[in-house]
Amino acid sequence: MSTKILIDTSKDNNVCTSNQTDNANPKVEVLYCDISHYSQNFQFCLCCLGVFLFYLIYGYFQELIFSLDGFKPFGWYLTLVQFAYYTVFGYAESLFKKVTRRIPLRTYSLLALLTLGTMGFSNSSLGYLNYPTQVIFKCCKLIPVLIGGIIIQQKRYGVLDFLAAGLMCVGLALFTLADSQISPNFSYMGVFMISCALLCDAAIGNFQEKSMKNYQATNCEVVLYSYSIGFVYLFFIMIFNGNLQKGITFCARHPLETYGYAFVFSLSGYLGIQIVLTLVKTCGAFAAVTVTTCRKAVTIMLSFLFFAKPFTFQYLWSGLLVVLGIYLNIYSKKQSNISSFNQRLNNILFTLQRLYRNSQSPRKLNLSHV
Secondary structure, eight states: OOOOOOOOGGGOOSSOOTTSOSSSSOOOEETTEEOTTSOHHHHHHHHHHHHHHHHHHHHHHHHHHHTSTTOGGGHHHHHHHHHHHHHHHHHHHHHHHTOOOOSOHHHHHHHHHHHHHHHHHHHHHTTTSOHHHHHHHHHTTHHHHHHHHHHHSOOOOOHHHHHHHHHHHHHHHHHHHHHHHHOTTOOHHHHHHHHHHHHHHHHHHHHHHHHHHHHTOOHHHHHHHHHHHHHHHHHHHHHHHTHHHHHHHHHHHSHIIIIIHHHHHHHHHHHHHHHHHHHHHHHOHHHHHHHHHHHHHHHHHHHHHHSOOOOOHHHHHHHHHHHHHHHHHHHHHHHHHHHHHHHHHHHHHHHHHHHHHHHHHHHHHHHHHO
8 A cells, every 4th residue: 555654754753662751642552452451562473463463464465366367468457346345434533523625625635646657657567567576666756755855845855864775776686687587477668667656656655744734634544535536537537548347347246355455454554554653643653664575575585485486696785775765764864863953952952052151241241230
């Protein structure tokens, strides 16, 4: 699922420890079940279990659908079905939470288009790439996000951010090269599609960040309107190009392997997002990114285990380069937070010192007149 999770790392604590108090977040929920009365270490373990469980199910069923003989040309139809499921889930959650729309529909029209590009190109790329290669590409979304942040929000990045992006580029290129040499399903069309998905992902992350901050919108609202409007877009596009009827005809012959599996992987992805949000709330961004990165590594290993595909050790060390780039990016954010905190602390001390000197200066003047 490509709905963005906006993580404010400036408020992040470095580690999840039992010494942290629950005053800042009095109520903690996992799938609408209150777990506030448990210790924070138990909350962390519960969230980790949920993230691994739901996202491993998500990845397994997604790859299982594309292993169905003859399904690979219907990636966009799978996206249509997935958008329909997310719309239903988002609508049910909005009724439960009584969510009202805050972001204008004009903004959602753009967000829906970008969401459609992210999910559609990502799903369709599995018709041309191995699932591990697709996951590695998704791990490298820092690269287009960095470019998008510079262009859209005029952000400035440090040396470590660019070094991280460079390591990801090298690791990604080597992983893709290995895949092109040994994989019978490799196609540069898949590389083009997943690259388009990453570009849309970068744009949607920056636009969502600005929209949600400006209008104080919830994740539930963004999910509902982005996917429902995206469903309408894709529905009419597929009617126009004739692929809608082809997808319906094919899936009618395999309802369990298509609609049934799509329901499971859509529901698991939707629930997984909720648990990641809880993990961010209880233990901070660093813990959340660490857990999700480990989850992606396990997903790749299980993909080789459950689905027959060729393997080379170049996959291993090129993947490790990507992981190193991810953690350099995390470290860069943590360092910037520490630097900004030290700068604020120095400013406070300097202000207090100046106030103290100003308070003493009248006394010196009075003494000089005595």
